[in-house]
Amino acid sequence: MSEQAAERLEAELRRQTDAARAAQSRYLSELAATAAANRPDPGLETFRSQPEQEPAMAVLTDTALPAEQRVEVLRRLGASLSRRAEYIEALLAIVRDRGDDAAVRSVALQTLGGAAFQVVRFRPHQQAYDDVLHDLVDDPVPELRETAVGVLAQQHDPVVQATLLGALRGDGPLPVERERAILLLAEDDHLDNLPWLQELYRNDSASVRAEAVRFMGSYPDAEPTLEGILRNKDEAPSVRQQSGAALRFLTPERFEAVAKEISTDPSDDPDVRTACLSALQHLGDTDRLYADADFVNRVREVRGDESAPQLAQVARDLLAQRPEP
């Protein structure tokens, strides 16, 4: 980089950092003023003399202030607030308080989630954080319920798994919509989720069916179902492609056989054919693939198919990478 270009870059970064500092300084002054205005004692000067977090926490914890103002504190200063133990306790208290504003609680939960990434520093608060997540499972705010159940289910938390299973069987209210509950249980493939996933697959939404099919890929017993879906020309192409990926994970050989048929079947959907051919080209035993002369000949017929240009391109690539005999 030329000296002039380096100088321009430095000047630009200087401008950005100066602007960030100025904005931060203005914001802290506003916070101090807001905190002082809402709490006459100890007064503005006292707040100004204290660390930036003090007026920030004063504003954040003042439930009389507009929610947007409190959310902004978390968005702008949440990370530095979550460096101090007492402030983490305050954030946990906000999330726990069902009488507080839902948006503030939600962003406070997000802030705690971000702080939890700092594993060593967050360790003293981990149990309290987990307890709050469990408290949220029956919270009246759907967004908070869904976040908490999602985080816990991904950790294979047995308590939340029992809650979801019980609710799916009619024992108690579902903390999240039924489809979501099944998918969250499916995060743990040690559970017998296949019947639930088969139920989910009967959903009208292709998006939901795609998710059901995706998780079926964790269950060897689902192989016939997945092959059937991959072959089903009446199914949405996106669901069929997902089914192909799941089938390939369970039995690569079976996928290869079916994918060879589909990818060279001119009556089938171009996207499904392309996805099958692309997987065959890049993954698995390509020596065996190229040794299948009948298949290679059929791919040759595909390479000039102007009605499916993407498929034709994949076919040309596949043939171009074929090793010399």
Added chain:
Amino acid sequence: MQIAIAIANPDAAGRNYLTWAPVRATARVVDPVGADPVAVTVSNDDAQAGGQLEFAAERDEPRTGSLDLTLPADGTPVEFWVAGVVGRASSADGDAVLRVANPGEAVALTTKAVMVRVRKDANELGAAERDRFTTALAKLNDQGAGLFQNFRDMHRQPLALNQAHGAPGFLSWHRAYLLDLERELQRIDPSVTLPYWRFDRPAPRLFAADFLGRTGPFGDVIFSATNLLRQWNTDGAPGISRRPQFNVQNSGAFVSDDGTTLAMGGLPPDAIFDTGTDSGGFDEMEGDPHGFAHTSFAGWIRSTGTAPRDPLFFLLHCNVDRLWALWQWFNNRFDGTLPRAYFFRGSAGSAVATDIGHNLLDTMWPWNNVTGFPRPGNAPRTPFPAVPTATAPGPAPTVGDMIDYQGLLNAQSDMNFAYDDVPYGVAPSNPPG
């Protein structure tokens, strides 16, 4: 007359991959036609297209677009230095062509094709670069049966997470982690680098079906027909669980912007990398933007134990590392022996020390193959993989080894990676020394 060009650190196939860091090269006459020295000019073969190179006679001299050399007729090699031009990186292997010609002559005596290979903004990546990356990553994953499993296992259990989070070694450990992954991708396709996700900006081309997937109506991640990431599999489960909680089409994540991040630490009198106080060193970025970028989603990327199951994790962390690199350039923070570059300068157990794995001289798990409390019980990847294109880091890198990543203070520290918008060297007002 034949001229031979050699550039240091070629790969096993003789190909060179350059960044912004200068690399030693030589030119020599192969078949002299007389006893007189031969004057030649080294330059770019095409100044308009492809990756661009610049040259210098000495490593630390200012570089130019062409360099005149006088080659002895007896074939003695003449040394020069070559590097990529910031802003003109390659988009394909071998698209940066070094040309040697007699001064003023249009006909080249010889050419050598190389690649200026740097990490780029994922949202700006060309289609071919994008496809090479997704294909290499999918192959590394190999539906859960590939080497990617090691990277997933390195970022899972509490003792493993302790090695890398909530303490000052966060940045060094993740720099090594990304580089290790990137080198594995380059074994599959040497033209690939890790792209970064600028999480403070909209990145609609990243969250698209032909890249890391777009989100469907029910939160399913949808891939295009040719995107092999459809075959992604971790922990025995196909696919990816990820639902953005911000509008990926027109918004960044819930994070501070680059300017705010770069303003952390850095400038005197608060130029301490990590004081362990509340005053705001650069390590605060582990919370915002890093942590907030993670928690801008529902799904695997939201929690430490599951985050690496989502390929987005690596692009997110690539931007974290880019921010560190940019901060280093802006503030001249490449010398780990100085407290402003790294505060805990000893090793675990020394006078001023923090948790093991987070002090400057501590080796990092798992590459050090040290197991047993307080280190994790096993080491999924050891040693750190050696590559012909760089000598650093060594097989068991320390926290400090990862700081001078472009070999600014020690040429041997160059790790052969760089960012498209972070130059070599330091900002002009912060000269080294």
